[in-house]
Amino acid sequence: MVQSVQRAVQILRELSTSGPRLGVTELADRLGVAKPTVHALLRTLEGEGLVVQDRESAKYQLGPALVGLGNAYLDTQELRTRSLTWADLLATRAGEAVWVGVLTGDHVLVVHHAFRPEGAVQILEVGASIPWSTCALGKAVAAFAPEAERRRLLAGDLAVLTGASITDAAVLNSQLEQVRGTGYALEDQESALGDAGIAAPVFGRSGEVVGAIGVVGPVERLLAESARQDIAVAVRETARNLSRDLGAPRGGARGAGV
Structure with missing residues (x-):
């Protein structure tokens, strides 16, 4: 497995089951990895629309691009x-x-x-x-x-x-x-x-x-x-x-x- 991809998926799963919003520290604790690593993964996911950051709390939640992926799965x-x-x-x-x-x-x-x-x-x-x-x-x-x-x-x-x-x-x-x-x-x-x-x-x-x-x-x-x-x-x-x-x-x- 590619570790970075696995961790990115784990972040999405945590946000889907433990959310709706989690911060970098919370996610780092849940995944057992360093905060800089989680932050880098979150920024990458954010760039693809898979997560979004709440401006008031600075915490992250699932992004709108996941809706398109889910609909694509259902369509196929x-x-x-x-x-x-x-x-x-x-x-x-x-x-x-x-x-x-x-x-x-x-x-x-x-x-x-x-x-x-x-x-x-x-x-x-x-x-x-x-x-x-x-x-x-x-x-x-x-x-x-x-x-x-x-x-x-x-x-x-x-x-x-x-x-x-x-x-x-x-x-x-x-x-x-x-x-x-x-x-x-x-x-x-x-x-x-x-x-x-x-x-x-x-x-x-x-x-x-x-x-x-x-x-x-x-x-x-x-x-x-x-x-x-x-x-x-x-x-x-x-x-x-x-x-x-x-x-x-x-x-x-x-x-x-x-």
């Missing part, structure tokens, strides 16, 4: 591009919002969000990053990930966002086995109180899981006995159609129904 993300129509159809069928996500490290990045059909005010969640173990999207991906990747995720720190978040790796592993059997994953208020999710894995042309698509909404609507099975069927069918759109081979992974 094939899963997102292919999912636009399918997500809208699923949102209409389920009457709820639909998210499409990909696994990045130990988090799920929401790359597309189709609003629920009703006209109420809704917040766009594209770009949201959610611990994999607390959401149906993450469980759907992890269940069909290669065994080594699944072991890595289960061995890592399991996030606690609510009292319902699962921190026992054995319990999670049991859930993932169930997901492999049913072809869909459930989330019951594990990332936000009152919210639930039902998601299914999406496969690419290589046959490997590339992400997940799922319905999100109030727990009383999604997980009610009268609605859960119908939504799960709709989610799984949509994931299968999206997988085929991506060129996934027929037969797919066991339980996924591709």
